[in-house]
Amino acid sequence: MRPHLPDVRPLDSFRSLKIKLGVLVAATVTLAVLITWIGLRNQLGPSRTFPLAIVLSLLLTQLLARGMTSPLREMTAAAQAMADGDYSRRVRATSRDEVGQLAVAFNVMAQDLATSDQLRRELIANVSHELRTPIAALQAQLENVVDGVTRPTPATMEMALAQTERLTRLVTYLLDLSRIEAGAAALNIAQIDVGDFLEENAEAVAMVDAAKGLRYLVDVAPEDLVLEADRERLHQVVVNLLQNAIRHSPAGGEIRLEAYPVDDDVVIEIGDDGPGIAAADRERIFERFARASATGGGHAGSGGTTGGTGIGLAIVRWAVDLHGGRVEVADSPRGATMRVTLPARVAGVAGDGEEEEPVDPTVSDDAR
Incomplete structure (x- = not known):
C-alpha cells in the first residue's frame, strides 16, 4: 500500500506551471547540495551523503508535486463520480496557474451539468404529468361512451377534442424544442x-x-x-x-x-x-x-x-x-x-413582401 503523503500546496501562489517546475527543481537541487555539504563538513563519506541527499530530495519532490497535481486527481475522481450520475463533486481550486484555471473551469462545467441534469429530471416529470392528465381524461370519456354510460353527444365530443388539442400543443412544443436544440431555422x-x-x-x-x-x-x-x-x-x-x-x-x-x-x-x-x-x-x-x-x-x-x-x-x-x-x-x-x-422591416426583403434572399439558407424548416 502506498504511503499517504500530506496534500500541501506551498506553490499555489505562483501564476505559471513553468515557474512552479523551476522552483521545484531549484528546491530539490538546493536540498541535495545542502545535505552533501553538511555531510562532508561532518566527515560523512559520499557513500552515506549521496544516498541521503537523493532520498530527501525525492521526498521533497513527491511532497511538492503532490500538491501541484492534486487538482488533477480530484478532477479524475469527480469525473468518475459524474459518470455514475453524481454531479455534486467539486475540485479545490486554490492554485493560480494553468492547473488552477482548469480546476475552476471544471467546477463551472460540473455546476452546469448538475443544473442540466436537474432540468432534465424536471422536464421528464412535467411532460409526464402533462401527457398523463389529458390522456387519462380522454380515456375516461371514451370508455364511458363505449360502455354506454355516456352518450356521444356534441358536448362529449368537444371535451374529447379539447383534450386531444392539449396533447397536440404539448407535442408541438416538444418538436419546437428540438428545433431550438438543432439551431436557428430559416424564416419565410x-x-x-x-x-x-x-x-x-x-x-x-x-x-x-x-x-x-x-x-x-x-x-x-x-x-x-x-x-x-x-x-x-x-x-x-x-x-x-x-x-x-x-x-x-x-x-x-x-x-x-x-x-x-x-x-x-x-x-x-x-x-x-x-x-x-x-x-x-x-x-x-x-x-x-x-x-x-x-x-x-x-x-x-x-x-x-x-x-x-x-x-x-x-x-x-x-x-x-x-x-x-x-x-x-x-x-x-x-x-x-x-x-x-x-x-418592422427585415433586411433582404423586397417591398412587395417577396424575399430577395433567404434569411438563413443553411437550415430548412418544415411547416407544421
Missing part, C-alpha cells in the same frame, strides 16, 4: 397586417379556451400597421403568450393585445389580469424548462403550481431572436404584460 418572410393578425389569433384561442369567459381587446395604432416577419413563427409567439395569459387570468378577466410602432420597430404587447411576475423571475422564465416561483406570482411559461412544462417562453424567445427582436416582461399596473419588439 412576408408582409403581415398586424391588426388582422392579432384579431385572428385572439379569435382562435378564444374558441379553444372559452370556459373562462375571457374578453379579448385588440388595440393597434395605426390601424394599417404592417410588419415583415415569418407568419408561422410570429403565430408561435402570439399563441404561446396568449395561452400563458389565459392560464393565469381569472375567470371573466381581460386579455389585452396592443401593437404600435417605435422608431423602426413594431411593439406587440399582451397583457392579462393575473397575479403578475416577480421581478426576480422576469429574465429567468425565458430559459428552457424554467418556471417562476408560485410565491412570486408565477406566470406564463413558468408553470408555477398551475402546470406547464416551462417550454413555451423559451420557444417565444427563440422565434423572436430569429427575427432580430427581443422579448421582455414590461412593467404594468395590473397583471403581467409581455412585450415583443420586432424590426
Whole structure:
C-alpha cells in the first residue's frame, strides 16, 4: 500500500506551471547540495551523503508535486463520480496557474451539468404529468361512451377534442424544442397586417379556451400597421403568450393585445389580469424548462403550481431572436404584460413582401 503523503500546496501562489517546475527543481537541487555539504563538513563519506541527499530530495519532490497535481486527481475522481450520475463533486481550486484555471473551469462545467441534469429530471416529470392528465381524461370519456354510460353527444365530443388539442400543443412544443436544440431555422418572410393578425389569433384561442369567459381587446395604432416577419413563427409567439395569459387570468378577466410602432420597430404587447411576475423571475422564465416561483406570482411559461412544462417562453424567445427582436416582461399596473419588439422591416426583403434572399439558407424548416 502506498504511503499517504500530506496534500500541501506551498506553490499555489505562483501564476505559471513553468515557474512552479523551476522552483521545484531549484528546491530539490538546493536540498541535495545542502545535505552533501553538511555531510562532508561532518566527515560523512559520499557513500552515506549521496544516498541521503537523493532520498530527501525525492521526498521533497513527491511532497511538492503532490500538491501541484492534486487538482488533477480530484478532477479524475469527480469525473468518475459524474459518470455514475453524481454531479455534486467539486475540485479545490486554490492554485493560480494553468492547473488552477482548469480546476475552476471544471467546477463551472460540473455546476452546469448538475443544473442540466436537474432540468432534465424536471422536464421528464412535467411532460409526464402533462401527457398523463389529458390522456387519462380522454380515456375516461371514451370508455364511458363505449360502455354506454355516456352518450356521444356534441358536448362529449368537444371535451374529447379539447383534450386531444392539449396533447397536440404539448407535442408541438416538444418538436419546437428540438428545433431550438438543432439551431436557428430559416424564416419565410412576408408582409403581415398586424391588426388582422392579432384579431385572428385572439379569435382562435378564444374558441379553444372559452370556459373562462375571457374578453379579448385588440388595440393597434395605426390601424394599417404592417410588419415583415415569418407568419408561422410570429403565430408561435402570439399563441404561446396568449395561452400563458389565459392560464393565469381569472375567470371573466381581460386579455389585452396592443401593437404600435417605435422608431423602426413594431411593439406587440399582451397583457392579462393575473397575479403578475416577480421581478426576480422576469429574465429567468425565458430559459428552457424554467418556471417562476408560485410565491412570486408565477406566470406564463413558468408553470408555477398551475402546470406547464416551462417550454413555451423559451420557444417565444427563440422565434423572436430569429427575427432580430427581443422579448421582455414590461412593467404594468395590473397583471403581467409581455412585450415583443420586432424590426418592422427585415433586411433582404423586397417591398412587395417577396424575399430577395433567404434569411438563413443553411437550415430548412418544415411547416407544421
